[in-house]
Amino acid sequence: MEQGNELIVVKNMAKTYKLGDMEVNALRDVSLTINKGDFVAIMGPSGSGKSTFMNIIGCLDYHPAKGEYTLDGVDVFKMNKDQLAELRNKKIGFIFQSFNILARTSAIENVELPMLYNSSVDSKERKERALAALKSVGLAERAGHMPNQLSGGQQQRVAIARSLVNNPLVIMADEPTGNLDTRNSYDIMEIFQDMNDKGITIVMVTHETDIAQFAKSNILFRDGMIVSNEIVKDRKIAKLEIPKLPILDKNDILT
Amino acid sequence: MKILNLLKIAYRSLTKNKLRVLLTMLGIIIGVASVIAMLAIGQGSKQNIQASMASLGINSVMIFPGSSNMGGVRMGAGSYSTLTQKDAEVIAARCDFVTDVTPVVSKSSQIIAGNQNWHANVTGALSQYFSIRNLTIAQGNIYTTTDERTAAKVCVIGQTVSTNLFGAGNNPVGKYIRINSIPFKVIGLLAVKGQNTFGQDQDDVVIAPFATVMKRMLSTLYVNSILASATSEKDIDKVKDQVTTLLRIQHKLTPADQDDFTVRSQADIANTFESISNVLTILLACIASISLIVGGIGIMNIMLVSVTERTREIGIRMAVGAKSRDVLFQFIIESIFISVLGGIIGITLGVIISMLVGKFGGWPVVITPESIILSFAFSSAVGIFFGWYPARKASNLNPIDALRYE
Numbered sequence: 001m002e003q004g005n006e007l008i009v010v011k012n013m014a015k016t017y018k019l020g021d022m023e024v025n026a027l028r029d030v031s032l033t034i035n036k037g038d039f040v041a042i043m044g045p046s047g048s049g050k051s052t053f054m055n056i057i058g059c060l061d062y063h064p065a066k067g068e069y070t071l072d073g074v075d076v077f078k079m080n081k082d083q084l085a086e087l088r089n090k091k092i093g094f095i096f097q098s099f100n101i102l103a104r105t106s107a108i109e110n111v112e113l114p115m116l117y118n119s120s121v122d123s124k125e126r127k128e129r130a131l132a133a134l135k136s137v138g139l140a141e142r143a144g145h146m147p148n149q150l151s152g153g154q155q156q157r158v159a160i161a162r163s164l165v166n167n168p169l170v171i172m173a174d175e176p177t178g179n180l181d182t183r184n185s186y187d188i189m190e191i192f193q194d195m196n197d198k199g200i201t202i203v204m205v206t207h208e209t210d211i212a213q214f215a216k217s218n219i220l221f222r223d224g225m226i227v228s229n230e231i232v233k234d235r236k237i238a239k240l241e242i243p244k245l246p247i248l249d250k251n252d253i254l255t
Numbered sequence: 256m257k258i259l260n261l262l263k264i265a266y267r268s269l270t271k272n273k274l275r276v277l278l279t280m281l282g283i284i285i286g287v288a289s290v291i292a293m294l295a296i297g298q299g300s301k302q303n304i305q306a307s308m309a310s311l312g313i314n315s316v317m318i319f320p321g322s323s324n325m326g327g328v329r330m331g332a333g334s335y336s337t338l339t340q341k342d343a344e345v346i347a348a349r350c351d352f353v354t355d356v357t358p359v360v361s362k363s364s365q366i367i368a369g370n371q372n373w374h375a376n377v378t379g380a381l382s383q384y385f386s387i388r389n390l391t392i393a394q395g396n397i398y399t400t401t402d403e404r405t406a407a408k409v410c411v412i413g414q415t416v417s418t419n420l421f422g423a424g425n426n427p428v429g430k431y432i433r434i435n436s437i438p439f440k441v442i443g444l445l446a447v448k449g450q451n452t453f454g455q456d457q458d459d460v461v462i463a464p465f466a467t468v469m470k471r472m473l474s475t476l477y478v479n480s481i482l483a484s485a486t487s488e489k490d491i492d493k494v495k496d497q498v499t500t501l502l503r504i505q506h507k508l509t510p511a512d513q514d515d516f517t518v519r520s521q522a523d524i525a526n527t528f529e530s531i532s533n534v535l536t537i538l539l540a541c542i543a544s545i546s547l548i549v550g551g552i553g554i555m556n557i558m559l560v561s562v563t564e565r566t567r568e569i570g571i572r573m574a575v576g577a578k579s580r581d582v583l584f585q586f587i588i589e590s591i592f593i594s595v596l597g598g599i600i601g602i603t604l605g606v607i608i609s610m611l612v613g614k615f616g617g618w619p620v621v622i623t624p625e626s627i628i629l630s631f632a633f634s635s636a637v638g639i640f641f642g643w644y645p646a647r648k649a650s651n652l653n654p655i656d657a658l659r660y661e
Binding site: 085088094114123 | 257259263267271570572576579580653654
């Protein structure tokens, strides 16, 4: 492991929720390092703490957690809310299971959203970059479509375009294929692998083992702890896997 | 964060909920429109009263004989004759802030011209009476001091009298009328003045020289009242003081005696009416403001519901980098936009309503810039005030909680 190549360094992270009278130890003593250019799949059963971990390293949870966390060399736990917001804006792209794109808002406006909160981008550049991002996920012609005119796979691709548009260091994907069929899932994985080849680090939570096979390494969570961290041996390449899928006609019906 | 971006975010969000925005605005629109219309109507009635008071001569001071108090039985003001022509002369000679003074006598009489007759009040006064009362002559002339000295049998009549005796549109100047069988030559016709504030017809008058009425018709020593005009409106109080002092000496009253006369100014009466119309205006404005406040609560209501409804949206915005204050400003800008646009539409509507009331209601309306500025400022303030709480609530959300919100 080379020095200075570390993107995410987590040391002894612990997190406790209070659910009524019960205390839930969502995370206990998690330590992990993710390097630049990694593609990590975090796996584990429900309640294992993988989503909690993801939300903390994604700076989405303002409630304090114990331990240390450094992202790209900065101590995240010492930052205030505004600094965290800026960090999310500039360095992190999010992709969620339920897509989380704004309703009644066109694809291009959804992609423009992160740049509206980034004062260094003017409106001309914003449009160009949003269009370029949509193009990179193959949705350039659908820029003006509303979410309800897009399929689930297309909505997720809009979300990916949105996460890419501010040129983040890391993409954090929480069950990105959870609401999608196999073909659409594989399409998303193809995009992820392309992005990863271009040098973007990807951290992905999933509980589908076949999806995890597209990552470079798999981390297994159980009861708030990391139980294993392994390199994927025969990694799947989406470009090669997609042709093997049953053929669908243009209406997405199996023939 | 660029202001332009914030405006764009708020604008995009508003255009996606046009119906909701419109319904929220409705409260503000109605509130502002009613404030403007109510103030316009209130101002109109106020100016109407002022104008009719001015037509009576705003600088005029009236002196009436005091109430009688004989053997403990008190009568009303004017029930006792104490004023004389001499009093008027003294006031004219000694009072510094008085321009014109005239004693006034009047008698209700039957007037005959040819085969027509009419009942009217015949007023005897010096020629100064015309300037004190702001009376203007439409045709002919007023009488001269020579007429006064010789107690000439001449008179000036009002339009109502002229119409009833000589027919509408006929020039009465040069014709004769008989008052109590005494023939008077009509030498002037007064310009139309209409009704005064109390509904009296100010054109139903016959005015003749003081000496004529005094000597030929009444044969009395006392006058009904004395009318004077002050040099300006602000000197009225000084005139009242001086007149009181002079008349007390003139009537040989000891310090223990009460005044046997009353001094009143037209301004006193005008003030009373103005304060009544002020109270009315304030009352109307209060009622209208209540609807504005209700409109504001409507905004808060919608914004609160919309914060809850849009919790996920807020979460998404925060996830992609919106700071707390970006969310705060977005919601505040949205509510300001609703209230300002609602205010502008309300002002337009209020002006239209006021004009319609003025046109069809026969009620004078005056739209003042103050009322527009006031209601606009108030509606904007309502927007900021009632938008702040929901906006604050939205901006304090934890991003992950907002994202998970179902």
